Structures are given as C-alpha cells and as structure tokens.
Amino acid sequence: MWPTLRNPICMFRGPLKRYGSGYSGGTPGVNLPFGLDSPMRFSLFYLIAGIVGFGAPFLVIRHQMLRNVTEDPKEE
DSSP states (O other), X not given: OHHHHHHHHHHHXXXXXXXXXXXXXXXXXXXXXXXXXXXXXXXXXXXXXXXXXXXXXXXXXXXXXXXXXOOOOOOO
C-alpha cells in the first residue's frame, strides 16, 4: 500500500518544499513591511518600529501601576 501512495505524496510535496514560503526569490528585505529603497525612509520607519515595539510594554506596565484599584465599591 505504501509504495502506491509514495508517488502522489512526492509529487505534492516537491513544489511545496521549494515554494512553500510564499516569497519569490531570495532577495533580502522582501518580507519587511517597508521598502529599502530610501535609506532615510528606512531609518525613520525602523526607528518608529523599534520605539513602539520596545516601548509599548513599558507604557502598559506604567499604566497598570498608576491605575487606582484600591477604592472600595460604592454601595447604593
């Protein structure tokens, strides 16, 4: 049974193995969300992405620590 299934499986697996990533070619930067055409634009977007990605957890923790959660519930 396995020898009869081996050929269809190999025919399906071959192209999937070669083109499975979805990106054509091997060009560096093809999977980035911004272009690498202009060095100044790349620097600006990289800086913004780094600040937001690195600073957001600290801002969330600061917000949670400054919240007032010690108030007693109001009774009506």
